[in-house]
Amino acid sequence: MAGKQLALPINRLESFSDGVIAIVITLMIFQIKIPAINENATASDVWNSLFTLLPSLVAYVLSFVMVGVLWVNHHQFFHQLKNIDRKLLWYNLHLLFWMCIIPIPTAFLGLHFQKPEATALYGFTMFMTAVAFAIMREYVHKSEHLLIDHLSNTLRKKLRRKLLMTVGLYFISIFTGYISIYIPISIFVLVIVMYFMPQNIVVEVAE
Amino acid sequence: MAGKQLALPINRLESFSDGVIAIVITLMIFQIKIPAINENATASDVWNSLFTLLPSLVAYVLSFVMVGVLWVNHHQFFHQLKNIDRKLLWYNLHLLFWMCIIPIPTAFLGLHFQKPEATALYGFTMFMTAVAFAIMREYVHKSEHLLIDHLSNTLRKKLRRKLLMTVGLYFISIFTGYISIYIPISIFVLVIVMYFMPQNIVVEVAE
Amino acid sequence: MAGKQLALPINRLESFSDGVIAIVITLMIFQIKIPAINENATASDVWNSLFTLLPSLVAYVLSFVMVGVLWVNHHQFFHQLKNIDRKLLWYNLHLLFWMCIIPIPTAFLGLHFQKPEATALYGFTMFMTAVAFAIMREYVHKSEHLLIDHLSNTLRKKLRRKLLMTVGLYFISIFTGYISIYIPISIFVLVIVMYFMPQNIVVEVAE
Amino acid sequence: MAGKQLALPINRLESFSDGVIAIVITLMIFQIKIPAINENATASDVWNSLFTLLPSLVAYVLSFVMVGVLWVNHHQFFHQLKNIDRKLLWYNLHLLFWMCIIPIPTAFLGLHFQKPEATALYGFTMFMTAVAFAIMREYVHKSEHLLIDHLSNTLRKKLRRKLLMTVGLYFISIFTGYISIYIPISIFVLVIVMYFMPQNIVVEVAE
Numbered sequence: 001m002a003g004k005q006l007a008l009p010i011n012r013l014e015s016f017s018d019g020v021i022a023i024v025i026t027l028m029i030f031q032i033k034i035p036a037i038n039e040n041a042t043a044s045d046v047w048n049s050l051f052t053l054l055p056s057l058v059a060y061v062l063s064f065v066m067v068g069v070l071w072v073n074h075h076q077f078f079h080q081l082k083n084i085d086r087k088l089l090w091y092n093l094h095l096l097f098w099m100c101i102i103p104i105p106t107a108f109l110g111l112h113f114q115k116p117e118a119t120a121l122y123g124f125t126m127f128m129t130a131v132a133f134a135i136m137r138e139y140v141h142k143s144e145h146l147l148i149d150h151l152s153n154t155l156r157k158k159l160r161r162k163l164l165m166t167v168g169l170y171f172i173s174i175f176t177g178y179i180s181i182y183i184p185i186s187i188f189v190l191v192i193v194m195y196f197m198p199q200n201i202v203v204e205v206a207e
Numbered sequence: 208m209a210g211k212q213l214a215l216p217i218n219r220l221e222s223f224s225d226g227v228i229a230i231v232i233t234l235m236i237f238q239i240k241i242p243a244i245n246e247n248a249t250a251s252d253v254w255n256s257l258f259t260l261l262p263s264l265v266a267y268v269l270s271f272v273m274v275g276v277l278w279v280n281h282h283q284f285f286h287q288l289k290n291i292d293r294k295l296l297w298y299n300l301h302l303l304f305w306m307c308i309i310p311i312p313t314a315f316l317g318l319h320f321q322k323p324e325a326t327a328l329y330g331f332t333m334f335m336t337a338v339a340f341a342i343m344r345e346y347v348h349k350s351e352h353l354l355i356d357h358l359s360n361t362l363r364k365k366l367r368r369k370l371l372m373t374v375g376l377y378f379i380s381i382f383t384g385y386i387s388i389y390i391p392i393s394i395f396v397l398v399i400v401m402y403f404m405p406q407n408i409v410v411e412v413a414e
Numbered sequence: 415m416a417g418k419q420l421a422l423p424i425n426r427l428e429s430f431s432d433g434v435i436a437i438v439i440t441l442m443i444f445q446i447k448i449p450a451i452n453e454n455a456t457a458s459d460v461w462n463s464l465f466t467l468l469p470s471l472v473a474y475v476l477s478f479v480m481v482g483v484l485w486v487n488h489h490q491f492f493h494q495l496k497n498i499d500r501k502l503l504w505y506n507l508h509l510l511f512w513m514c515i516i517p518i519p520t521a522f523l524g525l526h527f528q529k530p531e532a533t534a535l536y537g538f539t540m541f542m543t544a545v546a547f548a549i550m551r552e553y554v555h556k557s558e559h560l561l562i563d564h565l566s567n568t569l570r571k572k573l574r575r576k577l578l579m580t581v582g583l584y585f586i587s588i589f590t591g592y593i594s595i596y597i598p599i600s601i602f603v604l605v606i607v608m609y610f611m612p613q614n615i616v617v618e619v620a621e
Numbered sequence: 622m623a624g625k626q627l628a629l630p631i632n633r634l635e636s637f638s639d640g641v642i643a644i645v646i647t648l649m650i651f652q653i654k655i656p657a658i659n660e661n662a663t664a665s666d667v668w669n670s671l672f673t674l675l676p677s678l679v680a681y682v683l684s685f686v687m688v689g690v691l692w693v694n695h696h697q698f699f700h701q702l703k704n705i706d707r708k709l710l711w712y713n714l715h716l717l718f719w720m721c722i723i724p725i726p727t728a729f730l731g732l733h734f735q736k737p738e739a740t741a742l743y744g745f746t747m748f749m750t751a752v753a754f755a756i757m758r759e760y761v762h763k764s765e766h767l768l769i770d771h772l773s774n775t776l777r778k779k780l781r782r783k784l785l786m787t788v789g790l791y792f793i794s795i796f797t798g799y800i801s802i803y804i805p806i807s808i809f810v811l812v813i814v815m816y817f818m819p820q821n822i823v824v825e826v827a828e
Contacts, residue, residue: 012635012639012696014219015222015636015639016639016642016643016692018219018222018223018226019226019639019640019643019644020643020646020647021223022223022226022227022230023226023230023643023644023647023648024647025227025303025307026227026230026231026234026307027230027234027647027648027651029307029308029310029311030234030237030238030310030651031651032311034311034314034315034318037318037319037322043323043324046319046322046324047324050324050328053311061304064300064304064307068297068300071223072293072296075219086693089693090689090817093685093689096646097682097685100646100647100650100685101650103650103651104650104653104655104674107655108655111655111658112658112667115658115667116664117664117667117668117671121671196297221426222429225426225429225430225433226433228430229430229433229434229437230433230437232434232510232514233434233437233438233441233514234437234441236514236515236517236518237441237444237445237517239518241518241521241522241525244525244526244529250530250531253526253529253531254531257531257535260518268511271507271511271514275504275507278430279500279503282426403504428633429636432633432636432637432640433640435637436637436640436641436644437640437644439641439717439721440641440644440645440648440721441644441648443721443722443724443725444648444651444652444724446725448725448728448729448732451732451733451736457737457738460733460736460738461738464738464742467725475718478714478718478721482711482714485637486707486710489633610711
């Protein structure tokens with residue numbers, strides 16, 4: 001009864017998480033600095049200096065979609081819960097922490113996309129985000145009282161397998177940039193495609 | 208039943224979108240940099256250097272109203288829905304993406320409003336925002352199960368026609384700045400007036 | 415009936431406004447730039463360079479309280495409504511616009527508090543905020559269908575009188591800085607005290 | 622009855638506070654500036670310049686956890702209330718004010734963590750945050766009509782004792798950096814541990 005008052009409602013946790021995610025997704029664009037343009041610059045000067053923003057914009061698009069995927073999965077995850085406890089609160093804050101970090105490697109990737117250090121840093125942050133998600137999911141799968149009842153074992157296994165695959169792919173993305181930066185970048189695109197494929201959506205929701 | 212758990216409630220989607228829109232509309236002001244003023248500057252020096260902020264402020268007002276119009280229409284749009292699905296989620300993220308981009312051309316327009324490249328960039332971003340909105344509306348009009356029942360065909364046609372007109376006007380605004388920058392700026396003002404006119408409001412809500 | 419779907423619920427409007435106000439109140443602190451400090455600076459060097467932040471911090475405190483007062487009054491205002499319409503939506507966006515502007519004169523006041531131009535700019539923004547609030551209140555008092563029923567004429571008069579007094583005080587604050595900057599600053603403090611005084615709170619809520 | 626309309630619902634206050642806290646926790650990361658890296662820098666150059674961000678990142682982690690602890694306690698506190706009044710509104714704004722300040726000493730600590738002035742500033746801000754929390758709690762404990770009924774005296778005493786201990790520890794952290802910066806840093810970690818220990822959680826919720 002006195003414990004009742006501790007019980008943070010799920011929707012409060014979701015809406016705080018939504019707030020943080022909305023800020024991360026929106027603020028990354030403000031890291032892109034408009035280049036200074038001379039008053040008597042020609043049209044081609046202007047377009048040239050605008051084109052220098054292109055890698056930063058592409059990095060922004062990448063992170064926008066990544067965070068979008070995380071947001072969709074975050075909601076789906078919390079819709080599978082019927083209760084939350086204090087530990088879950090901190091596992092969620094841990095996930096939000098790594099999501100808050102994303103703007104740093106995004107800006108770095110936009111400025112130095114041809115350097116393997118940039119993809120390594122980006123891959124590492126995404127790896128830690130996926131790990132934080134996996135820790136949270138493992139905790140919930142072990143704490144039966146938090147999960148809704150009709151989540152079958154088959155579905156759980158599929159969800160876990162997909163998440164572990166994501167963790168593994170991000171891990172590989174950290175180091176392979178030293179062979180060619182196109183490997184980690186292909187991995188990032190592959191993960192996005194993996195979460196977009198209708199096949200997988202069916203797998204996740206249907207039983 | 209298992210699919211039920213996926214169903215993201217409409218108000219959650221709206222409140223996430225509201226968060227992003229609130230950040231975009233508020234943060235644009237923080238892009239305006241206060242000019243450095245000498246301690247022994249005269250009153251006219253101070254006012255002169257403050258007046259250099261005027262184009263940035265006007266660009267801010269323009270984008271504030273533009274985003275305001277989008278916010279009002281975003282809500283009206285979601286009030287016509289009774290369900291959302293995963294595809295709509297991504298169409299909405301696509302729209303939010305272009306809205307997140309708006310601060311970049313706004314800052315650029317404030318700094319270089321006399322350059323046709325600035326109005327072209329601004330017009331292009333607004334064009335893509337309108338296109339993203341149109342894609343989302345088209346999808347919903349084709350997916351009967353998402354729409355509320357009492358939305359008449361006449362109203363649908365009117366809503367589509369108005370949106371297509373907006374898309375067309377923004378398209379023209381991209382290129383006409385090279386003739387005179389007053390053409391795209393008139394177009395931006397015209398679109399705002401179009402969405403403010405009481406006539407249209409009646410058209411949109413009454414049947 | 416079709417008009418029903420337009421009806422933006424009050425709490426959605428409030429929560430969007432809350433979002434904007436939360437961002438304004440929080441982001442102003444990020445305009446304060448930490449001074450660069452030499453690695454071998456003495457303790458007194460460090461404190462001296464930190465003390466240069468003091469005017470900016472005081473300006474932040476002032477605006478924090480000002481926005482706090484506005485937030486409290488904004489809620490109180492919307493609690494007196496039973497309906498909102500599209501016009502009110504735009505009157506509210508107009509108010510939010512001036513609140514979004516507040517960070518600019520706040521930063522300027524923090525950097526140049528001894529210049530009458532800084533208090534003039536600050537006073538002007540607060541004046542426009544109060545005017546925007548007054549316009550919104552006047553509109554609502556004229557549109558009986560928006561107001562809750564048990565708002566007596568005496569209370570309305572008192573609310574209007576207080577708001578007009580605020581508008582007047584801010585108007586005076588714009589110009590009196592040229593006599594002495596202590597006049598506008600006293601006015602800002604006076605307005606805050608006016609809204610804090612328990613007397614007035616009773617006046618506002620009891621009938 | 623007329624007083625009813627003033628009654629700001631608790632969840633509105635919580636959600637505004639959540640908004641401010643979400644912005645504070647997220648925006649601190651944007652204060653970390655990516656170092657400029659030369660195009661033909663070697664791998665070790667890149668890692669060296671990235672390592673200069675480490676103290677700022679550690680300071681960010683510290684403040685992220687601190688604000689996380691505050692967020693958890695803020696919710697727990699408001700779950701013990703059944704009513705709020707105008708005074709509490711301002712006590713809460715006072716607490717939010719000091720939380721909004723946190724990014725300043727965090728950035729300063731990240732840049733100059735070896736200077737006692739940095740830990741003093743950080744400790745002072747955390748001290749004021751704890752004091753603001755204590756003021757709010759004392760007010761509520763004296764105003765019986767705000768508290769839920771089943772909050773026993775034993776629990777109240779424990780909550781008060783823990784909060785006072787936090788206030789005391791932060792007070793010590795302000796000055797002890799001049800002996801060794803490891804003392805205040807240990808104190809900051811100690812406070813976090815204190816709020817993480819399961820023992821304490823039981824104390825707080827069980828009766």
